[in-house]
Amino acid sequence: MTTSIETDQVHSPRPWTSLLQDSAVLAPVRLVACDMDGTLLEEDGSVPGPFWGMVRALQEKGIKFVPSSGRQLATLQHLFTPASGLSFVAENGAIVEADGDVVFRHTLDQSAVDQLIDRVRELQTEGTDAAVMVCGSDMAYMESTEAHHQAAAMPYYRHFTVVPDVKDVTTDVLKVAVYVGNAAAEMTDELRAVSGDACRTVHSAPHWVDVMNIDTNKGRGLQELMDIQGLDSSEVLAIGDFMNDVELLEVAGVACVVANAHPDLAAHADYVIPANTDHGVLQLLDRLLQVV
Template sequence: MSGPGQQPIRFLLCDMDGTLLQPDHSLSPRTLEAVRALRDAGVLFSLATGRPPKAMLQQIEALGVDVPTAAFNGGTIVKPDGSLLVAHYLPATAALTALALFADQPGVEVWVFSGGDWLLKDPNGEMVPREQHGLGYPPVVVESFEPYLERIDKIVATSNNAQLLIELEAQLSPKVEGQAQVSRSQPIYLDVTAMQANKGDALATLAEYLGVPLEQTAALGDGGNDPAMFHRAGLSIAMGQAEDAVKRQADVVTAANTEDGAAQAIEKYVLLR
């Protein structure tokens, strides 16, 4: 993170859920226009999200994104032609530790993402309809996660009990220190990914690939997985509805996603520079 000086912004990396997208997962006309204005101004634009790659395709097309995008919090970076630029998998030992901690927690559903599939044991979980709506495709029901341990992109513990997820994050982080990243991408989602799967490294990788100095990059987000890119970007912008701990790590704060905060940030902090 650095102060908002006068360096021109040549590349903006943007979170999706809670940032670019409205609560119903749609893109507002103002947001579409703001991203179009970025492209017209010659500013590169891409997405960094906890979502799987195929859950980004509709937004990539709508926004006209023509550079690599970062899925699974940066664990997978995909080129526009669908080929992989980067792929980092969660170590099996860390996966087993997380799954053991999450097992039988009251009110917590556990999902595993592997090989492009969303895996779960209980298809009737309370959180499933929301996720299916957001991803745009259904889960695969499995009896066990063990056959997938060697190629897990992300484990998610999800619950409407946000305080419980805070407590689980605090419990799990020291258990997998040096092996995995643990962060709440949203108050109701606790993500576990490979150490290299973080948006800060994703920003650095994409900037190098695109030939843009980090000083001329901007990062925009709202979740606990976004400060990793805030600390690497030349300009960092937090959404208005973000938790205070996230806002404190950004250079500036824009409006909430319900108020087209992403579009406002693009107009005020990127295009005007």
């Protein structure tokens, strides 16, 4: 099982050629947990065409493919409509669906939600290009009427609506997503201070910072799914590209990053595979199908 790397240790993932040569690493795999944006998906956000045949072949061999993303559950369900029988780790692990049923849900304290909304409004007043999205299980809510904020949300939130005041929304909140036009990475620390110790704050995409329950992450969601399905870490392979994938990689027995991944993610990976632009995930799935 992959473990956290201490900051004073030097760790580099092994190259793609090493994984190609060592079929014993892949032979036990029965579940593939894969990030979406920057990992599996094309640059335009679509699923690569050859994937659909591969996922059917994996299912025939008893291997589950689990999209694991910061995206909304409804967005993932729609994106993978052509494939049946999938499970999902959505909203960075705040909600997990297994075989059509929601089996895990982690909510955020309302006081933290309100504090974040207040801070984003202050940032807007100060001239920062920012917007706040309050994410429930079935719907996300945004109060910004700016076209570029809504356009930025569309790839991740299939079900979202604009409301006059997101504080008036009455729903259990899985996540607060904050759009930041510039310097989202730097804004992560500020929002972490605002949300407090009961929350987990991650830079989840170039313009997005996600705030969730402190115990929420993709790895926790994946572990819940593994427990339900009776899988050991040695039977799980995970693939990611961004810092919200750290725990996903740490839970898996085989942890891979794409070549275009955030440089700090390498410390948590066993192998580096080709970039998403080179269809690295498809190459890995093809190799997996050859050895199981």
